[in-house]
Amino acid sequence: MSPIHPRITTTGSRDKAWCLPQQGRGAQETAQKTFWSAVYKKESNAMVVRRGKSRSRGRFQTDLANARLHMLLKACPDPVLIKDAEGFWYRMNQAAQRLFAIHSPQSSKLSPEEARHRYPHLAESFVCNRQEDEHAWQAHQTLSEQVVFWGPEQTPQRLQVQRTPYYYPDGSRWCLVITAAPAASPPSQGSLHQSLFELEMIMEATDTAVWQFDAGQHLLRANHIAWHWMGYPASTPPEVPNTCLLFQSNPWQIGFQEVLRSQQTTRTSIETWPLASGALLEVEVDRIPYRHGSTLAGIVVLARDITAYRETARALADSEERYRTILNEIQDGYFEVDLAGNLRFFNPALSTILGFTAQELAGLNYRAYTNEDQAQLLYQSFHSVYRSRHSAMTEWQIIRKDGTPRYVNATVSLILNADDQPAGFRGLVRDITDHKQAELELRYLAHHDPLTALPNRSQFIAEIQSAIAESQDHQQSFALLFVDLDRFKNVNDTLGHPAGDQLLQQVADTLKKIIRQKDMVARTGGDEFAVLLRPMTRAEDLSAIAARILEQLQKPWHIAGQEFRCPGSIGIALYPHDGSDPDTLLKHADVAMYRAKNLGGNRFVLYNATMNRQSSDYVLLESDLNQALKQRQFILHYQPQMNSQTGQIYGVEALVRWQRPNGSLVPPNDFIPFAEHSGLIIPIGQQVFAEACRQTAQWQAKGRPLHKVAINLSARQFQQPDLQAMIMQILETTGCPPQAVEIEITESAAMENVAYTLRILKAFRDMGMSIALDDFGTGFSSLRYLKEFPITSLKIDQSFVHDVLYETKSRAIVKTVIELANNLGVAVIAEGAETQEQVNALQDLGCSVIQGYYFSRPLPADALEHFMNRYR
Numbered sequence: 001m002s003p004i005h006p007r008i009t010t011t012g013s014r015d016k017a018w019c020l021p022q023q024g025r026g027a028q029e030t031a032q033k034t035f036w037s038a039v040y041k042k043e044s045n046a047m048v049v050r051r052g053k054s055r056s057r058g059r060f061q062t063d064l065a066n067a068r069l070h071m072l073l074k075a076c077p078d079p080v081l082i083k084d085a086e087g088f089w090y091r092m093n094q095a096a097q098r099l100f101a102i103h104s105p106q107s108s109k110l111s112p113e114e115a116r117h118r119y120p121h122l123a124e125s126f127v128c129n130r131q132e133d134e135h136a137w138q139a140h141q142t143l144s145e146q147v148v149f150w151g152p153e154q155t156p157q158r159l160q161v162q163r164t165p166y167y168y169p170d171g172s173r174w175c176l177v178i179t180a181a182p183a184a185s186p187p188s189q190g191s192l193h194q195s196l197f198e199l200e201m202i203m204e205a206t207d208t209a210v211w212q213f214d215a216g217q218h219l220l221r222a223n224h225i226a227w228h229w230m231g232y233p234a235s236t237p238p239e240v241p242n243t244c245l246l247f248q249s250n251p252w253q254i255g256f257q258e259v260l261r262s263q264q265t266t267r268t269s270i271e272t273w274p275l276a277s278g279a280l281l282e283v284e285v286d287r288i289p290y291r292h293g294s295t296l297a298g299i300v301v302l303a304r305d306i307t308a309y310r311e312t313a314r315a316l317a318d319s320e321e322r323y324r325t326i327l328n329e330i331q332d333g334y335f336e337v338d339l340a341g342n343l344r345f346f347n348p349a350l351s352t353i354l355g356f357t358a359q360e361l362a363g364l365n366y367r368a369y370t371n372e373d374q375a376q377l378l379y380q381s382f383h384s385v386y387r388s389r390h391s392a393m394t395e396w397q398i399i400r401k402d403g404t405p406r407y408v409n410a411t412v413s414l415i416l417n418a419d420d421q422p423a424g425f426r427g428l429v430r431d432i433t434d435h436k437q438a439e440l441e442l443r444y445l446a447h448h449d450p451l452t453a454l455p456n457r458s459q460f461i462a463e464i465q466s467a468i469a470e471s472q473d474h475q476q477s478f479a480l481l482f483v484d485l486d487r488f489k490n491v492n493d494t495l496g497h498p499a500g501d502q503l504l505q506q507v508a509d510t511l512k513k514i515i516r517q518k519d520m521v522a523r524t525g526g527d528e529f530a531v532l533l534r535p536m537t538r539a540e541d542l543s544a545i546a547a548r549i550l551e552q553l554q555k556p557w558h559i560a561g562q563e564f565r566c567p568g569s570i571g572i573a574l575y576p577h578d579g580s581d582p583d584t585l586l587k588h589a590d591v592a593m594y595r596a597k598n599l600g601g602n603r604f605v606l607y608n609a610t611m612n613r614q615s616s617d618y619v620l621l622e623s624d625l626n627q628a629l630k631q632r633q634f635i636l637h638y639q640p641q642m643n644s645q646t647g648q649i650y651g652v653e654a655l656v657r658w659q660r661p662n663g664s665l666v667p668p669n670d671f672i673p674f675a676e677h678s679g680l681i682i683p684i685g686q687q688v689f690a691e692a693c694r695q696t697a698q699w700q701a702k703g704r705p706l707h708k709v710a711i712n713l714s715a716r717q718f719q720q721p722d723l724q725a726m727i728m729q730i731l732e733t734t735g736c737p738p739q740a741v742e743i744e745i746t747e748s749a750a751m752e753n754v755a756y757t758l759r760i761l762k763a764f765r766d767m768g769m770s771i772a773l774d775d776f777g778t779g780f781s782s783l784r785y786l787k788e789f790p791i792t793s794l795k796i797d798q799s800f801v802h803d804v805l806y807e808t809k810s811r812a813i814v815k816t817v818i819e820l821a822n823n824l825g826v827a828v829i830a831e832g833a834e835t836q837e838q839v840n841a842l843q844d845l846g847c848s849v850i851q852g853y854y855f856s857r858p859l860p861a862d863a864l865e866h867f868m869n870r871y872r
Contacts, residue, residue, distance in 0.1 A: 078181040081127055085173035087112050099180065101151065125149055126161050133176055136163035141264050157182065171267060211301040217256065218242065231276020249274050259287045263296050282307045333429040336415065339422060341366040341382065353408065353431050355400035369398050382425055385412050407436040438816040449523040450810065451501055451799055452508035458748060460522035460530050464582040467534045471575060478534035479542050480585045482571040482593040483549060486601040488527035491566060497802060499560045510552050514545065546570050546604040554602060569596035570604035578607045625671060625680050628658055634684060635659050636691050637858035640867060641829055641851040644839055649871050650849045651708040654692040655858045676716055685717040686726060693736035695861050700740065704868055708770055710742040715749035724763050738768035742793065746774045754785060765790040776817060787824065794821045798832020804841045818846045
């Protein structure tokens with residue numbers, strides 16, 4: 001049962017904001033002295049305090065009753081004893097202490113047994129009569145009796161004893177008030193005047209409207225609040241307002257007649273009353289009959305204005321309903337746990353995420369849906385929030401009821417109680433499993449070749465760096481092998497790309513079976529593989545492994561019902577003899593591999609410092625390339641990028657071709673790698689860029705504007721110091737608008753120097769050019785940079801496009817890249833589409849801009865103009 005003694009805090013402050021927290025700390029009343037009015041009468045020791053209107057309505061009923069008891073004990077000159085619902089002695093006033101000869105009143109409640117033991121002279125008196133107490137409880141009204149009370153000096157006194165029960169609004173027992181007064185002759189006129197004065201004083205001091213009626217429903221008296229509600233001044237004679245609007249209303253009449261019928265105090269009710277002003281007031285009403293002897297003498301009506309409280313309660317209920325509606329509708333899971341991590345509240349979405357029913361989830365500890373490692377992570381998250389008192393975002397892996405793991409993103413904050421102390425945690429969790437898996441797939445692809453599942457070039461370089469560190473620690477050597485298939489182009493040309501892909505997969509499987517557990521094999525591009533042998537201390541072991549690789553590559557391959565041979569050439573570099581860093585070792589192994597090819601292939605060659613890097617073929621090729629630069633033998637073909645939905649040209653990609661004086665074309669793969677290796681790619685790239693811009697400006701002048709012309713920059717071009725100045729000069733010289741140019745760079749080129757890439761790409765965007773990230777998904781090492789690069793297009797690598805029809809993972813990756821591009825607000829272009837089926841699959845996945853042989857091979861400028869006429 002709630003305590004019935006009031007705690008009242010007084011202050012001289014005018015600041016209401018100071019008073020409210022005091023109620024939160026236990027004060028049931030706060031009284032600002034500027035809001036008090038007090039009436040004090042010395043002869044009766046009666047003092048009434050009128051409370052200010054700033055009291056909390058949240059505990060209105062209990063507070064009001066507490067205040068009444070407090071006033072009764074202070075004001076009543078007669079002995080008063082208060083018992084609680086279990087019969088425990090709770091409080092008595094000084095008059096009772098004198099009557100019962102109790103000189104040291106109890107500081108806490110006394111049970112009936114303790115009272116009899118402590119005060120044996122009262123054991124047989126009316127104050128210990130439990131039977132009469134129960135009669136009063138059962139009667140639901142005040143019972144009165146005359147008793148003879150024998151005091152401690154054995155002096156008899158005749159007393160009029162009244163037992164008045166009080167109840168909570170729900171009808172449960174609250175407390176019993178026992179008063180005792182001398183049973184004497186009828187009161188004198190003076191004492192009646194005194195009693196009436198004290199009654200008037202109490203009525204005017206309360207914030208409750210009070211009416212007193214006789215048994216004939218005639219108004220005898222009312223306080224100032226009641227007169228105000230009736231619409232009359234307080235000086236109005238009592239007989240005037242008997243026909244006022246309030247008294248004629250149904251709630252008033254029904255309540256009044258009920259008391260007249262039952263002649264018992266009605267339970268507290270909540271009613272809506274019409275006021276004289278026309279307003280409606282919500283009130284909490286008590287109707288109390290009083291008697292002269294056994295005859296009903298009249299009724300006292302007490303009413304409290306609870307309109308504001310009810311409006312606040314309704315607003316709070318509406319707010320809670322909106323809150324619950326939102327929690328029930330959102331897809332994110334909401335939870336509240338105690339400090340031990342036990343669920344105390346959650347929404348339906350959390351049940352869905354965790355796979356438990358609401359009944360199973362209630363009270364469940366977080367360890368029930370995590371593994372041991374994740375449970376520790378959750379604990380650390382909660383503990384961090386507990387210590388800092390700041391919300392935090394984190395990522396967890398949870399285990400659903402069916403055992404499947406899911407990833408969630410969680411935002412956690414601290415719940416504080418009324419004393420500003422931690423009471424638990426609340427948070428929102430979002431299932432990010434699909435996003436996480438796509439991210440893991442992309443991260444895997446950033447370090448692996450999607451066709452063969454081997455590590456890619458970037459991962460292989462990282463492994464070389466690790467091998468260097470290990471070799472330095474243990475004074476060991478290791479070997480790096482470059483493996484190139486000698487006749488791979490013939491396979492693609494005769495059997496098609498699918499057969500070539502199958503061959504690369506079989507070669508990858510073969511190499512993995514040959515190398516040792518600590519070694520690594522990677523696909524570095526095209527038909528090239530790299531092998532890292534660590535450690536490698538014996539030359540005969542190295543030769544044996546290289547010979548074993550050549551032997552396996554020389555064996556017949558069976559693909560698409562065809563048998564053919566595809567031997568290889570191997571170049572070998574040794575650490576630290578042939579280089580002390582990954583770039584040098586890769587370059588020297590590459591030179592040795594080309595040397596092996598020049599010697600006829602199907603052999604391995606160890607790099608030699610005295611090896612003539614400018615072999616006869618290299619010398620001839622370099623001479624021819626220099627001559628081609630001077631004679632401007634490099635021409636451009638343009639491959640359309642088509643909007644498959646509209647059938648219109650979206651743009652074109654400029655592709656370099658080497659046209660010898662005899663008119664024959666040298667494929668890019670036959671000279672671009674060497675040009676990149678030798679550095680000739682820089683002047684070649686400059687010519688290509690200038691020609692593409694010149695041609696674009698010419699088309700603009702002819703009224704054949706293209707959305708954009710994509711121009712590739714190789715990794716070496718991209719890193720040249722004067723790149724920006726060179727491009728600006730070309731644009732100015734040719735008159736090509738920057739908005740018509742799209743710069744294409746590969747992911748690997750972008751990641752070689754992230755800071756430089758960010759700076760130069762932002763400079764290009766500021767100039768007005770577009771930026772495309774080529775071969776997306778094949779070499780990007782960290783997705784966090786993707787949002788920082790100012791790109792405008794993502795190009796899906798053709799390796800994914802080739803596999804989109806028959807590789808579930810490739811299809812999922814293409815879909816993820818398309819969704820990623822859409823979310824980033826950039827265009828997405830798929831390259832390498834060769835069949836109608838591939839185009840249809842790409843369209844189904846949401847990619848409409850497609851480039852590939854299906855629409856057109858790369859075309860010379862004049863042929864492209866005819867193509868543009870056709871698709872205008």
